Amino acid sequence: MIQYRLSINEQNALQAVESAVNLGAKWLQLDIADDITENTINAISGLCKEKEIIMVVENSIDRLKQSHCHGIHILPGTIHPKLIRDELGAEPIVGVTVKTPQEVIVLRRADVDYVQIESEQDNIEYYRDFAKTVHEANVDIRLVAKIEELNNELIDQILDSGIDGLVYTIK
Numbered sequence: 001m002i003q004y005r006l007s008i009n010e011q012n013a014l015q016a017v018e019s020a021v022n023l024g025a026k027w028l029q030l031d032i033a034d035d036i037t038e039n040t041i042n043a044i045s046g047l048c049k050e051k052e053i054i055m056v057v058e059n060s061i062d063r064l065k066q067s068h069c070h071g072i073h074i075l076p077g078t079i080h081p082k083l084i085r086d087e088l089g090a091e092p093i094v095g096v097t098v099k100t101p102q103e104v105i106v107l108r109r110a111d112v113d114y115v116q117i118e119s120e121q122d123n124i125e126y127y128r129d130f131a132k133t134v135h136e137a138n139v140d141i142r143l144v145a146k147i148e149e150l151n152n153e154l155i156d157q158i159l160d161s162g163i164d165g166l167v168y169t170i171k
Contacts, residue, residue: 004167056070
């Protein structure tokens with residue numbers, strides 16, 4: 001699974017989302033600027049539903065509710081996933097950015113669906129050790145690694161290391 005992360009504003013939103021769809025995206029993570037209108041959000045949401053694309057928004061329960069999307073991705077230092085579950089229940093997908101395997105282990109009881117690993121060490125051995133630590137702790141949270149380019153060989157190596165998915169930021 002590859003998530004495509006986009007930073008969108010009113011001027012580039014539809015074009016950016018359509019570009020990701022043309023790349024074959026089946027999962028979008030949207031960093032949505034404050035200037036996005038409800039009409040634009042509705043158009044993006046409609047496109048995602050039509051194309052059967054999972055759509056999550058970053059850091060905003062209000063945007064999650066407004067867009068009727070699939071879930072939310074929480075960046076470090078913002079909101080605890082338990083608050084999301086308390087307010088919205090089990091339905092939305094909840095993702096969290098983490099830096100260490102220990103952070104993933106602590107999230108075991110927070111009902112998190114996946115974590116994105118943020119690290120300066122993006123080598124295969126690092127991912128293998130990260131996944132091994134989480135799996136040995138019997139934590140059932142999907143692990144997602146950031147990639148800088150869509151390189152099939154690298155993608156295969158990362159997935160073979162025990163990582164469940166990837167996120168690629170479209171710039």
